[in-house]
Amino acid sequence: MVRVFPLAVACVLAFSAEAEGAPSRKRNSPTQAKAAPQQAVHEPDEFRSCDVAVREFVQGRKEAAALPVTEVKADSLRMTLNFVHPYGESGDTPPNLAFTRGESIEERRKALNEAKQRARLLAEAAKTGNVWYVIAVSKENSPDEARRSSTTAPASESHQPSANAVVMASIEGRCITVSQYEAVPLTSLSPDLQQALGHQEREAAPTANSLPPPPS
Numbered sequence: 311m312v313r314v315f316p317l318a319v320a321c322v323l324a325f326s327a328e329a330e331g332a333p334s335r336k337r338n339s340p341t342q343a344k345a346a347p348q349q350a351v352h353e354p355d356e357f358r359s360c361d362v363a364v365r366e367f368v369q370g371r372k373e374a375a376a377l378p379v380t381e382v383k384a385d386s387l388r389m390t391l392n393f394v395h396p397y398g399e400s401g402d403t404p405p406n407l408a409f410t411r412g413e414s415i416e417e418r419r420k421a422l423n424e425a426k427q428r429a430r431l432l433a434e435a436a437k438t439g440n441v442w443y444v445i446a447v448s449k450e451n452s453p454d455e456a457r458r459s460s461t462t463a464p465a466s467e468s469h470q471p472s473a474n475a476v477v478m479a480s481i482e483g484r485c486i487t488v489s490q491y492e493a494v495p496l497t498s499l500s501p502d503l504q505q506a507l508g509h510q511e512r513e514a515a516p517t518a519n520s521l522p523p524p525p526s
Contacts, residue, residue: 358440358480363487367444367476373507374446379436379477384429391429391489393436393477395443397503400477403489432488435479441488445475447496447507471496471509 355361357376368374377395384391389407393400409421435441448471475491496509 357442357478358485359483360442360478360480360485363478363485364442364444367478368446371446371449373473373509374444375503375506377443377445378439379441379443382429382433382436382441384426384433386426386429389425391432393441393443393489397506398500400443400475400489400491401498431481432479435481440480442478443475444478445473445491445494445503445507447471447473447509448493473499473507 357364364376368376377397379393379395381394382391383394383399385402388402389405389409390402391406392402406425409418409425412418412421432441472493472495475494477488477490479486479488496504496507499507
C-alpha cells in the first residue's frame, strides 16, 4: 500500500490539473482563432508566370483562345520551330539565324549550340504544360470595326479576316515570348479553331444569278 498510494495521489493530481486546464483551453481557443491572421489563398494560375502576359495579349476579346502546346517540332537543319496545339499547328517560325552574326567559327558554333539548347528547353516545357499558343482575331475584324469600315470603305474593297498569335513559355519562373505571328489568315486555320474563335466560314447565300430560271 505504501508504494501504491503515492502513485494514486499522483494520478489524482494529474486528473485534477487536466480538469482545471480544459476550461481554460476551451476559453482561449476562440480568442486564439480570432487572433490568428487570415492567410491569403493563392489559387494556381493555369498560365503559370505568363498569367498577366496572356491576358494582356487577349485584352478581353471574345474571339480569342489560349491553347496549350503539346509538342514542339524543331528543325535543327533549317533552325525553325513548329508548335503543335489541340487544333493543329502554328506553322514554321522564321529561321533563327542569329548564330550567323558571330565573327569566328567558334563564336558561331557556340551561338548555334545555345539556340539548339533553347529549343530543347521549349520541348521539355511543352511536355510539362508550360507553353501556350495564344491567338486573337484582329480588332479590325470585330463586328464593330467591320460596320465602321463598311461605312467608310468602298463596297468593292473586302478585307480578309485575320488573327494575331503569339507563343509564350514559362521557363524557370519567367514568361518568355518565343515567337509572334501577325496577320494570320483565318482561312489558313483549321475549321475547329475557326469555330473556337467564333469565325467559322459560313456558306455563301445564293445570289440572284445562281438561282434557277423561272419556269416558262
